[in-house]
Amino acid sequence: MDTVIQTEKDFKELLKEQNAYKETIALTAWDMRTKIPKKGVEQRSEVMGFLSGKLHQLETSEKMKYFIDVLKDHSEDAIIKKTVAECEETYERNRKIPSDEYKEYVMLQSKSESIWQEAREKDDFSLFQPYLEKLVEYNQKFANYWGYEDHIYDALLENYEPGVTVKTLDQVFPDLRKSLTALLDKISVSSVQPDPSILEGHFPKEDQEAFSVDILGKMGYDFASGRLDETVHPFAIALNQNDVRITTRYDETDFRSAIFGTVHEGGHALYEQNISKKLANTPLSGGTSMGIHESQSLFWENFVGRTESFWKSHYDLFKSYAPKSFQAVPLDKFYRAVNEVKPSFIRIEADELTYSLHIMIRYELEKGLISGDIKVADLPKLWNELMQEYLGITPPTDSVGVLQDIHWAGGDFGYFPSYALGYMYAAQFNHALKKEMNVDEQIASGDFSPIREWLTKNIHQYGKMKKPLEIVKDVTNEDLDSKYLVDYLTEKYAGIYKL
Amino acid sequence: MDTVIQTEKDFKELLKEQNAYKETIALTAWDMRTKIPKKGVEQRSEVMGFLSGKLHQLETSEKMKYFIDVLKDHSEDAIIKKTVAECEETYERNRKIPSDEYKEYVMLQSKSESIWQEAREKDDFSLFQPYLEKLVEYNQKFANYWGYEDHIYDALLENYEPGVTVKTLDQVFPDLRKSLTALLDKISVSSVQPDPSILEGHFPKEDQEAFSVDILGKMGYDFASGRLDETVHPFAIALNQNDVRITTRYDETDFRSAIFGTVHEGGHALYEQNISKKLANTPLSGGTSMGIHESQSLFWENFVGRTESFWKSHYDLFKSYAPKSFQAVPLDKFYRAVNEVKPSFIRIEADELTYSLHIMIRYELEKGLISGDIKVADLPKLWNELMQEYLGITPPTDSVGVLQDIHWAGGDFGYFPSYALGYMYAAQFNHALKKEMNVDEQIASGDFSPIREWLTKNIHQYGKMKKPLEIVKDVTNEDLDSKYLVDYLTEKYAGIYKL
Numbered sequence: 001m002d003t004v005i006q007t008e009k010d011f012k013e014l015l016k017e018q019n020a021y022k023e024t025i026a027l028t029a030w031d032m033r034t035k036i037p038k039k040g041v042e043q044r045s046e047v048m049g050f051l052s053g054k055l056h057q058l059e060t061s062e063k064m065k066y067f068i069d070v071l072k073d074h075s076e077d078a079i080i081k082k083t084v085a086e087c088e089e090t091y092e093r094n095r096k097i098p099s100d101e102y103k104e105y106v107m108l109q110s111k112s113e114s115i116w117q118e119a120r121e122k123d124d125f126s127l128f129q130p131y132l133e134k135l136v137e138y139n140q141k142f143a144n145y146w147g148y149e150d151h152i153y154d155a156l157l158e159n160y161e162p163g164v165t166v167k168t169l170d171q172v173f174p175d176l177r178k179s180l181t182a183l184l185d186k187i188s189v190s191s192v193q194p195d196p197s198i199l200e201g202h203f204p205k206e207d208q209e210a211f212s213v214d215i216l217g218k219m220g221y222d223f224a225s226g227r228l229d230e231t232v233h234p235f236a237i238a239l240n241q242n243d244v245r246i247t248t249r250y251d252e253t254d255f256r257s258a259i260f261g262t263v264h265e266g267g268h269a270l271y272e273q274n275i276s277k278k279l280a281n282t283p284l285s286g287g288t289s290m291g292i293h294e295s296q297s298l299f300w301e302n303f304v305g306r307t308e309s310f311w312k313s314h315y316d317l318f319k320s321y322a323p324k325s326f327q328a329v330p331l332d333k334f335y336r337a338v339n340e341v342k343p344s345f346i347r348i349e350a351d352e353l354t355y356s357l358h359i360m361i362r363y364e365l366e367k368g369l370i371s372g373d374i375k376v377a378d379l380p381k382l383w384n385e386l387m388q389e390y391l392g393i394t395p396p397t398d399s400v401g402v403l404q405d406i407h408w409a410g411g412d413f414g415y416f417p418s419y420a421l422g423y424m425y426a427a428q429f430n431h432a433l434k435k436e437m438n439v440d441e442q443i444a445s446g447d448f449s450p451i452r453e454w455l456t457k458n459i460h461q462y463g464k465m466k467k468p469l470e471i472v473k474d475v476t477n478e479d480l481d482s483k484y485l486v487d488y489l490t491e492k493y494a495g496i497y498k499l
Numbered sequence: 500m501d502t503v504i505q506t507e508k509d510f511k512e513l514l515k516e517q518n519a520y521k522e523t524i525a526l527t528a529w530d531m532r533t534k535i536p537k538k539g540v541e542q543r544s545e546v547m548g549f550l551s552g553k554l555h556q557l558e559t560s561e562k563m564k565y566f567i568d569v570l571k572d573h574s575e576d577a578i579i580k581k582t583v584a585e586c587e588e589t590y591e592r593n594r595k596i597p598s599d600e601y602k603e604y605v606m607l608q609s610k611s612e613s614i615w616q617e618a619r620e621k622d623d624f625s626l627f628q629p630y631l632e633k634l635v636e637y638n639q640k641f642a643n644y645w646g647y648e649d650h651i652y653d654a655l656l657e658n659y660e661p662g663v664t665v666k667t668l669d670q671v672f673p674d675l676r677k678s679l680t681a682l683l684d685k686i687s688v689s690s691v692q693p694d695p696s697i698l699e700g701h702f703p704k705e706d707q708e709a710f711s712v713d714i715l716g717k718m719g720y721d722f723a724s725g726r727l728d729e730t731v732h733p734f735a736i737a738l739n740q741n742d743v744r745i746t747t748r749y750d751e752t753d754f755r756s757a758i759f760g761t762v763h764e765g766g767h768a769l770y771e772q773n774i775s776k777k778l779a780n781t782p783l784s785g786g787t788s789m790g791i792h793e794s795q796s797l798f799w800e801n802f803v804g805r806t807e808s809f810w811k812s813h814y815d816l817f818k819s820y821a822p823k824s825f826q827a828v829p830l831d832k833f834y835r836a837v838n839e840v841k842p843s844f845i846r847i848e849a850d851e852l853t854y855s856l857h858i859m860i861r862y863e864l865e866k867g868l869i870s871g872d873i874k875v876a877d878l879p880k881l882w883n884e885l886m887q888e889y890l891g892i893t894p895p896t897d898s899v900g901v902l903q904d905i906h907w908a909g910g911d912f913g914y915f916p917s918y919a920l921g922y923m924y925a926a927q928f929n930h931a932l933k934k935e936m937n938v939d940e941q942i943a944s945g946d947f948s949p950i951r952e953w954l955t956k957n958i959h960q961y962g963k964m965k966k967p968l969e970i971v972k973d974v975t976n977e978d979l980d981s982k983y984l985v986d987y988l989t990e991k992y993a994g995i996y997k998l
Contacts, residue, residue, distance in 0.1 A: 020549040023542070024523050027530060035534075039724045040742030043522070043779075050519040225538045243539030280542075 004074045011067040012281070014058065015083070019240070019281050021055040026239045034229045034247060049106075059087070060094045082465050083282045090283070093159075096145040105138050109411045116409030123399040125380050128409070133376045135411045136369050143370065153370045156414030160290045161421060163469040166367065168480065169417055172424065173360050176482040177390065180357055183490060187341050187353070190497040194336035201325035205250040211321040212248060212262040215314070219300060220452045221246075221266050225273055234261045236268035236297075241280060244272040255322075256338060260301050267300030268293055270452060274460035289468040290415065294422025295429060296455065302352050303430045303488075304451070308495075309443035311335050336496050343391040345400040352423075353489055354391060359420040361386040362405070366413050425472060427485035429459070432476045503573045510566040511780070513557065514582070518739070518780050520554040525738045533728045533746060548605075558586070559593045581964050582781045589782070592658075595644040604637050608910045615908030622898040624879050631907060632875045635868050638912045642869065652869045655913030659789045660920060662968040665866065667979065668916055671923065672859050675981040676889065679856055682989055683890075686840050686852070689996040693835035700824035704749040710820040711747060711761040714813070718799060719951045720745075720765050724772055733760045735767035735796075740779060743771040754821075755837060759800050766799030767792055769951060773959035788967040789914065793921025794928060795954065801851050802929045802987075803950070807994075808942035810834050835995050842890040844899040851922075852988055853890060858919035860885040861904075865912050924971060926984035928958070931975045 028048050036044060058064065064087060071084045097105075112131040119128035143155035151166040213228065231247040238244045246265035251257045271287050279285040287293040304310055311318075315331050326334075341351045347358040365382060368374030374382060383402040388394045395401030407415055433439055433454055442450055458475045472480055493499060527547050535543060557563065567587045574580055596604075611630040618627035642654035650665040712727065730746040737743045745764040750756045770786050778784040786792040803809055810817075814830050825833075840850045846857040864881060867873030873881060882901040887893045894900030906914055932938055932953055941949055957974045971979055992998060 016545075017549065020546045023546050024527070024550065027526065028523070031526060031530070035726060037723055037725050037742055037744075039721070040738065043739045043741060046515075047519045047522050050516065051523065222538070223536065225536050227534060227536055239539065240542045242542060243536055245536075 004071070004076075007067065007070050008075060008077065008080055011071060011080070011084075014063060014067065015283065016281050018055060018058050018283070021051055021058070023239045023243075025051050025055065026237050030237050030239070030245055033233070033235065034231055045110075056094065059090050064091055079278060079282065079284065079465075083284055086283045086464055093146060097142060101138070101141070105142075105411065108134055108138065109409075112411070113406065113409045116403070116406065120399050120403040123397045123403070125398045125403060128403065129376055132379075132408060135408065136376060136413070139411060139413045140370055140372070151367075151371070153367045153414065156370060157417065158414075160415050160418050161468055162289060163467050164291070164417070164421065169363060172480060172482040173363065173420070176356060176420070176424070176486065177360055179482070179486040180353055180489070181390070183486075183493060184341065184343070184353060184357075186499050187493055187497050190499060192496075192498040194340045194496065195333065196337045196340050198329050198333055199256065199337050200253065201323055202252055203255040203323055203326075205252055207321040207323070208250050208252075208255050208258040211318060212258055214317060215259070215263060215305075216246075216266050218446065219263070219266050219270060219304075219448055221269055222273055226269055228262070234265050236265040236272070238269075238272035238286065241273060241275055241277065241285060244269045260305055260338075263305040264297045264301040267297035270300070270455070271296040271460050274452075274456040275463040276461045276465075279463045279465070284464040286463055288462070288464045288466060288471065290418035291421035291425060292459065292468045292471060294419055295425035296459070298422050299426040299429060299455070303426060303439075304443055304448065306339055306352070307440070307443055308335050309440045311338075313444050313446040339492070339496050341493065341497075343393050345387070345393065345395045346404055353493065356420045356423055356485075357390045359416055361390055362407075362416040363420075366408070366416065370413055421468075421480075424480060424482050424485045425468075427488045428472060428476050428478070428481060429455075430488065431484045432458075503570070503575075506566065506569050507574060507576065507579055510570060510579070510583075513562060513566065514782065515780050517554060517557050517782070520550055520557065522738045522742075524550050524554065525736050529736050529738070529744055532732070532734065533730055544609075555593060558589050563590055578777060578781065578783065578964075582783055585782045585963055592645060596641060600637070600640070604641075604910065607633055607637065608908075611910070612905065612908045615902070615905065619898050619902040622896045622902070624897045624902060627902065627908070628875055631878075634907065634910045635875060635912075638910060639869055639871070650866075650870070652866045652913065655869060656916065657913075659914050659917050660967055661788060662966050663790070663916070663920065663979075668862060671979060671981040672862065672919070675855060675919070675923070675985065676859055678981075678985040679852060679988070680889070682985075682992060683840065683842070683852060683856075685998050686992055686996050689998060691995075691997040693839045693995065694832065695836045695839050697828050697832055698753070698755065698836050700822055701751055702754040702822055702825075704751055706820040706822075707749050707751075707754050707757040710817060711757055713816060714758070714762060714804075715745075715765045717945065718762070718765050718769060718803075718947055720768055721772055725768055727761070733764050735764040735771070737768075737771035737785065740772060740774055740776065740784060743768045759804055759837075762804040763796045763800040766796035769799070769954070770795040770959050773951075773955040774962040775960045778962045778964070783963040785962060787961070787963045787965060787970065789917035790920035790924060791958065791967045791970060793918055794924035795958070797921050798925040798928060798954070802925060802938075803942055803947065805838055805851070806939070806942055807834050808939045810837075812943050812945040838991070838995050840992065840996075842892050844886070844892065844894045845903055852992065855919045855922055855984075856889045858915050860889055861906075861915040862919075865907070865915065869912055920967075920979070923979060923981050923984045924967075926987045927971060927975050927977070927980060928954075929987065930983045931957075 025048065028044065028051065032041065032044055032048070068084055068088045068091060071080060072088070075081050075084065094102075108131070112128075112135055115131050116128050119125060139156060140152065143152045146155040146158070148155040148158075149165075154165045157164055157166070157169075209228075216228065217223070225242045226244045226246065229245065229247045230250060232249060234246070234248045236244065236246045246262070246269050248258050248262040248265060268287075271293060275285050287296075311331060311334060315334070319327060339351070341353045343354050344350060347355070347362075350358050361383070364386065365374060365379065368382075369376065369379075380398050380402045383398075384394050387401065407413075430439070433451070436454065437450060439451065442448070459471055462471065466474065469480065472478075490499075524547070527543065527550065531540065531543055531547070563586060567583055567590060570579060570583045571587070574583065593601075607630070611627075611634055614630050615627050618624060638655060639651065642651045645654040645657070647654040647657075648664075653664045656663055656665070656668075708727075712722075715727065716722070724741045725743045725745065728744065728746045729749060731748060733745070733747045735743065735745045745761070745768050747757050747761040747764060767786075770792060774784050786795075810830060810833060814833070818826060838850070840852045842853050843849055846854070846861075849857050860882070863885065864873060864878065867881075868875065868878075879897050879901045882897075883893050886900065906912075929938070932950070935953065936949060938950065941947070958970055961970065965973065968979065971977075
């Protein structure tokens with residue numbers, strides 16, 4: 001028993017080393033996206049590669065294998081047990097890829113991202129095509145190394161949403177699509193339409209920032225454990241639980257991107273800030289999956305930030321920062337304008353309703369690519385057909401169509417579904433929360449702490465101690481079900497569009 | 500011969516690794532001083548310790564020893580030869596300290612810094628005394644491990660100003676002191692005194708920043724290879740040649756700290772930005788010593804930024820940013836006010852003339868501490884006596900006396916002389932430059948590029964290819980001589996104080 005305790009101690013030392021590299025990598029990434037001067041990027045990319053390589057070495061080291069083998073069946077400590085399981089998964093997944101192939105793939109990824117950028121700028125898919133073909137090939141190979149039970153794509157999904165499979169998605173997505181499309185049809189023919197033009201008008205950056213900071217404070221974001229910066233593409237990043245940074249984007253002609261973007265990233269950050277301190281310096285100290293992470297950001301952005309209750313309680317504050325042109329806008333018109341639904345080409349600009357349709361298109365396409373049913377050469381055509389079928393619009397160019405997202409260029413297949421899962425999780429959590437408190441009243445009171453505490457108690461604190469579907473089950477007493485998202489959207493838009 | 504070339508290649512790989520750690524350490528340090536949220540500091544300190552330990556391991560590894568042994572006498576490449584010599588020095592210095600003692604010392608340093616802070620706040624030297632005693636002891640031990648020819652303190656000086664010894668300093672400092680004191684005496688009884696009260700007045704931060712950025716641009720600071728941030732204690736830091744960051748401090752009641760501070764740090768940054776690209780990814784890519792570095796910052800701050808010519812050509816620009824209260828101040832009064840000489844307690848607030856006297860006091864005291872001639876317990880008394888003797892004033896408290904600087908708390912003995920050396924080097928370089936161009940006219944023209952190019956050609960480009968005294972000799976055809984600083988100050992203050 002004494003040797004187990006000693007081994008646990010040594011294991012923790014290795015984890016600390018791993019975490020030191022992780023924190024350094026996160027800081028480097030944050031700096032590269034927010035502060036680095038232009039000419040510093042090239043050298044820094046090499047440093048980033050070096051650090052990632054070091055982390056990869058530790059994760060797949062003989063030493064790690066030794067700790068896994070010794071502690072797997074002998075540790076009595078619940079956290080250590082879960083940690084060992086997590087480390088074993090990482091070890092196995094990484095060791096299964098021959099290191100030569102991994103290196104080639106890393107080089108291909110970074111090359112592909114720059115080619116994709118060029119292809120998008122020139123609106124020329126053919127430039128990107130050969131790279132995408134190779135990326136698909138590698139992902140097929142990797143999926144086979146990793147193994148799967150039913151569908152080859154499951155092996156990739158596992159990277160982003162452990163436990164979720166093609167079977168799961170093929171169960172929820174078709175129903176969801178049908179319901180969303182039906183709702184979209186009703187909305188588009190409604191005689192009551194919001195007027196988004198009332199949201200136009202110059203809104204100085206400093207005022208947007210001040211309002212964003214106020215709202216973050218109300219959400220319970222701890223500025224002593226984080227900071228807010230400006231970037232082109234907003235993100236949240238955890239260096240550790242006590243240093244969780246977010247960024248936002250200020251568009252002086254459209255305040256929505258900053259306000260809702262900040263609340264969204266703030267939701268991600270609250271998750272990371274409120275993970276149990278007991279998990280510090282273990283690989284369990286982080287969000288459990290992309291989907292659950294997205295559920296937290298979307299919960300705050302939509303289920304709090306875009307509600308009528310929220311604007312009831314914060315409209316005066318908003319007006320205190322807003323320029324003159326907003327002062328006469330009635331709350332009701334404002335609320336409806338920030339909730340306009342309209343099919344559009346670009347995923348990241350989509351509204352709450354159509355967003356999931358964008359995701360389903362990507363899901364169908366990448367599932368087909370990985371299984372071999374779809375050829376890369378056919379992608380642009382298929383993309384446009386699905387856009388027409390799901391959203392009723394056809395992108396005029398590939399730049400605003402198949403070339404719009406960076407994910408595939410980075411080799412990230414299996415990632416997209418997390419976004420739609422995040423929407424469904426959020427709605428299901430919201431439904432569970434409503435059983436315990438009058439959420440509307442709580443939001444209208446302007447005091448979000450009971451809501452945040454509920455999220456921490458039920459979701460945040462666990463970090464990776466629970467898998468995503470385990471959390472869903474524990475919190476809601478049910479399996480994943482798309483009906484909660486449909487019910488929520490139906491009710492919401494019934495009000496806005498008088499359906 | 501082929502094996503040498505292969506070994507050189509492998510050696511470069513090791514250097515790249517070393518540099519990756521150095522860049523990461525620099526980024527971490529920059530972030531900790533500029534951006535890190537409060538609660539993130541504790542964890543980050545551990546990460547910093549981890550990264551420093553990794554770098555130390557590489558610097559003292561068997562692999563490094565192997566490369567040094569193989570390449571020392573066999574490489575034909577001038578840069579590799581110098582690199583090997585540099586690595587060997589680092590290797591030898593670090594290997595001579597038993598690793599147990601080194602670890603104890605690192606812990607003592609960080610403990611001492613926090614105790615020193617407390618002692619300074621409470622104005623209680625006795626709190627700090629036992630720590631300082633231990634720090635002195637360790638430095639004596641280390642000095643003996645490292646070895647020296649004449650004076651034990653030489654072993655410490657070598658860390659900061661290679662080649663400079665007690666003999667050197669005891670040759671230049673007494674003369675310098677005599678001349679400075681004589682000049683100070685004349686100045687203090689002059690009937691013509693500047694009126695610094697004309698510099699008072701609220702000066703908004705944004706305007707100070709805009710002016711600072713303009714001046715940095717004129718100096719040739721490349722913003723695509725750097726950035727300017729705000730901190731309490733300004734500094735410059737090179738992550739690599741293409742990412743050299745500076746910080747400054749804005750005091751809205753005294754614009755001088757931002758303007759002269761920015762120019763000072765900009766001088767450090769120009770040195771790092773203009774090192775030959777051939778030295779990239781070697782340990783030669785950095786300033787050659789603390790003293791030469793300080794010569795560059797002081798050159799820009801004083802020999803450019805505080806000259807009459809500078810203000811002649813930039814006073815309109817200054818006024819365009821300055822508040823109303825400055826608009827009526829005549830240039831002549833302004834120039835004299837920013838050059839006021841006045842003995843004061845705090846080193847970092849001292850003027851150009853009295854600064855070196857502050858340094859000499861510290862030099863005498865730390866030399867005595869390390870040689871054992873001075874006891875730590877006697878420091879406060881001796882400090883005050885020397886202040887009275889050199890500057891004619893006695894600090895009312897230890898907080899503004901012996902406890903004011905962090906250096907000793909961090910174990911940095913042998914560092915202080917670099918500051919005075921920097922002044923002397925700068926004056927000597929300035930004298931050499933004047934032989935080649937009419938510096939006053941050049942500054943008055945507002946085009947600093949010929950000056951910067953001269954500094955790059957003669958100093959910057961070499962990085963650590965040349966030792967400090969080698970640079971002085973090569974640039975000026977003379978050994979270090981304090982007379983150039985004395986001549987410069989004498990002439991300058993003759994004008995300002997009508998001596």
